[in-house]
Amino acid sequence: MGEVELSCRAYVKMYLHTCLFPRCSINGLLLSSSPTGGAVCVTDCVPLLHSHLPLAPITQLALTQVDVWCSQTQQRIVGYYQANACVSDNNPTPCALKVADKIAEQFDNPVLLMVRKTEVKLFYRLSLTCWFNLDIFLLLLDGSKMSPDYRVPPIVLYERKDSRWILKDKHTIMLRQWEETRAIASQMMESGDHTLLVDFDSHLDDITKDWTNQKLNTKIEELASPANGNI
Amino acid sequence: MPLTLDNRVVECYRSEEMRDKLRKWREDNYRNSEQIVDVGEELISEHASKLGDDIWIIYEQVMIAALDCSRDDLALTCLQELRKQFPDSHRVKRLTGMRLEALERYDEANKHYDAILQDDPTNTAARKRKISILKAQGKSTEAIRELNEYLEQFVGDQEAWHELSELYINEHDYGKAAFCLEELMMINPHNHLYCEQYAEVKYTQGGLENLELSRKYFAQALRLNNRNMRALFGLYMSASHIAASPKVSAKVKKDNMKYAAWAATQINRAYKLAGRGTKENKCSMKTVEEMLESMQITMS
Numbered sequence: 001m002g003e004v005e006l007s008c009r010a011y012v013k014m015y016l017h018t019c020l021f022p023r024c025s026i027n028g029l030l031l032s033s034s035p036t037g038g039a040v041c042v043t044d045c046v047p048l049l050h051s052h053l054p055l056a057p058i059t060q061l062a063l064t065q066v067d068v069w070c071s072q073t074q075q076r077i078v079g080y081y082q083a084n085a086c087v088s089d090n091n092p093t094p095c096a097l098k099v100a101d102k103i104a105e106q107f108d109n110p111v112l113l114m115v116r117k118t119e120v121k122l123f124y125r126l127s128l129t130c131w132f133n134l135d136i137f138l139l140l141l142d143g144s145k146m147s148p149d150y151r152v153p154p155i156v157l158y159e160r161k162d163s164r165w166i167l168k169d170k171h172t173i174m175l176r177q178w179e180e181t182r183a184i185a186s187q188m189m190e191s192g193d194h195t196l197l198v199d200f201d202s203h204l205d206d207i208t209k210d211w212t213n214q215k216l217n218t219k220i221e222e223l224a225s226p227a228n229g230n231i
Numbered sequence: 232m233p234l235t236l237d238n239r240v241v242e243c244y245r246s247e248e249m250r251d252k253l254r255k256w257r258e259d260n261y262r263n264s265e266q267i268v269d270v271g272e273e274l275i276s277e278h279a280s281k282l283g284d285d286i287w288i289i290y291e292q293v294m295i296a297a298l299d300c301s302r303d304d305l306a307l308t309c310l311q312e313l314r315k316q317f318p319d320s321h322r323v324k325r326l327t328g329m330r331l332e333a334l335e336r337y338d339e340a341n342k343h344y345d346a347i348l349q350d351d352p353t354n355t356a357a358r359k360r361k362i363s364i365l366k367a368q369g370k371s372t373e374a375i376r377e378l379n380e381y382l383e384q385f386v387g388d389q390e391a392w393h394e395l396s397e398l399y400i401n402e403h404d405y406g407k408a409a410f411c412l413e414e415l416m417m418i419n420p421h422n423h424l425y426c427e428q429y430a431e432v433k434y435t436q437g438g439l440e441n442l443e444l445s446r447k448y449f450a451q452a453l454r455l456n457n458r459n460m461r462a463l464f465g466l467y468m469s470a471s472h473i474a475a476s477p478k479v480s481a482k483v484k485k486d487n488m489k490y491a492a493w494a495a496t497q498i499n500r501a502y503k504l505a506g507r508g509t510k511e512n513k514c515s516m517k518t519v520e521e522m523l524e525s526m527q528i529t530m531s
Contacts, residue, residue, distance in 0.1 A: 023262070023299075025401075052428070054400055056435040057445075057465050069518045094403060204460045207505040 003039040005174045008181040009220050010045045013213065015185040016194040017047040018083045024050040028199065029066050030079035039174075040078055046211060047199035053082070054095040062200045069212065177224075184223045193219060246278035250285065257292055264299035267292060272305060287316060294326060298333040306330055321347050325356050337364050355385060362394075371398055389418055396428070405436045423455035427462045434469055439478055445469045446490065460501065467494035467523075495523045 010030060017026055028047040032040065048062045063077075070076055082095070175181055188194065196216050203211040249270045256267060271293030279286060294309035310330060313323045324347055331340035341364060347357040358381055365374035378395045385391065396411035412429040419425060430448035433441045446469035452462035473479060474487035498519060506516040 052397075052400060052431065054403055054435070055428075055431045056437075057431050057468055058461060061464050061468065064522050065518050068522045072517065072521070095401075204464075207460060207502060 003174060005039050005041045005176070007041065007043045008175075008177060008184060008224055009217060010042045011175060011181050012185045012188065012220050013045050013047065013197065013216065014081055016188060016197045016216075017045075017199060019189050019194045020197050020199075021050040023085055025053050025083060025085045026050045026199070027053055027080065027082040029063070029077050030081060031066075031070060031075045032078040033073075033075045036076075042078060044075065044217075045081065047197060047213075049201045050199060051201060058200070058204070065200075180224065184220060187223065188219070243281065246274060246281050249274045249278070250282065250289075253289055253292060257288070262299070264296035267296035268300050268302055268305065271296065275309070287313065291322075291326065295329065298329060301333075303330070303334070306333070321351060321354060321357070325360060328357075328360055332360070332364060332367065337368060340364060355381075355388070359391070366398070371402055374398060375402070387418060389415060392418070400432065405432050408432050409436070421455060423452045423459055423462070426452035426455060427459055427465065430462070430465055430469070434465065439473065439476055442469050442473050442476075446473065446487070450490075460498075463494055463497055463501070467491050467498060470494065498523065 014028065017028060026047065027049055028045050030042045031044040031046065033043045034041040046062075046066050049058065052058070067077060193216070196213075196219070198209040198211050198213055200211050203209050252270055253267065253274070256263060271289060274282070274289065275286075275293060282289060290309040290313050294306045294313070297303070297306035297309065307330070310323075310326055313320075313326065317323050324343055328340040328343035328347075331337070331343065341361060344357040344361050347354050351357075358377075362374050362377045362381065365371075365377060375395065375398050378391060378398065382388065382391055382395065392411050392415050396408045396415070399405070399408035399411065409429060409432045412425055412432060415422070415425045416429060426448045430445040430452060433445035433448065446466060449462045449465035449469060452459050453466065456462075470487040470491035474484045474491060479487075502516040502519050
């Protein structure tokens, strides 16, 4: 029943991934560079796919490659996020749950995020809805709830008990420096930085592109206020 | 001799450039709506007089892109011009319907499409829009049913078969998705993407027979396009899984290990080539190398 903390970098990249492919379902993996135990701190994410999410080969490939990269860089996979193309869907798709189960088989205490978004809006409204249990954290970003000027992350948590998802206290998910994170995400989207984001799908189209998104990470860090230390 | 180009010449050149861009995007069917809106809006507002009859198709293109970007103001402007010029056109009526769809006024949109179909039952565009509405409303089962009915009549419609395969994939109905992709491969046997997607579906279905089929079709995709990285990785993974299966004969195991080894070499080569000159993706190259090594160990 621990806390989940989402870093600026992870949130911004998920947001930009969602904005880059507004008409597609997208997904990705959540990573942590913090030690195990206590709160789950999601420090980074790797955007994976924007097409054919339910198909196995590329997902397996990506999971394996990201796992290898993590062991090379002292990170670990702590979860999975997904956004549906269709906003009228209020629940995680069978695909999301399937992948979540797969991740749960291989990695301890994974976090699962679902991002829902509106289809035809240029500025995507995102809120955070979170379901989790000890084994799986499910985070849903609800497209219908937020305007670009949202002040407080509308976060709703669900907990998994007896194979059902039930509402969980929203105070157990944290975003440090939320105002700043939100501002950075909006600013980068408006200045077109989401086009710099590379997901695994795009990497397979052109393998010179970097799915670890080092350039984007640097940009995010530059925008984050120096006074705040590490976000 | 003037040192600067006459403003009119510059403008003319610029509008030609923009027109060409729009035409290319139209012909290649790109959905880069934000760009189309940017270029199209400027072209329409400042260079309309130079466009001649092209202006109508540009209005249509820009209108659809504007809907995609929530620019209802721009969409309406384009639509009104088209309505004035072509008051009884079914094509324009379809655009009216699309605007209603974008505003989520689905019942009204459906009325427009039904009116078109009353007049012209063979109007495929209107039928497809009705199916799109079902999809937007999350009614996948109905969308699938309607699309199947549509395809009974219009058996050669690649776009429709592909749409249906996507719907089935999202419903995890891989058998039916495979069937759609088989139809697509029959219609268009040289399309490496169809082969590769079919292979991915077969792989997902799992089981030895499906894995062997998937390996064959990944290989076929590579024959059609040797730069298809998904097919290359797919070949590697399917061959590796087959070789690792306890149910195969020694010969099959040996053959598949050969295929996997070949694929691994190609993958390494491709990443080495890609890694030259850029620091950026050195980590993905190392990652792939390590991954291939580790997968080989578990395989034996």
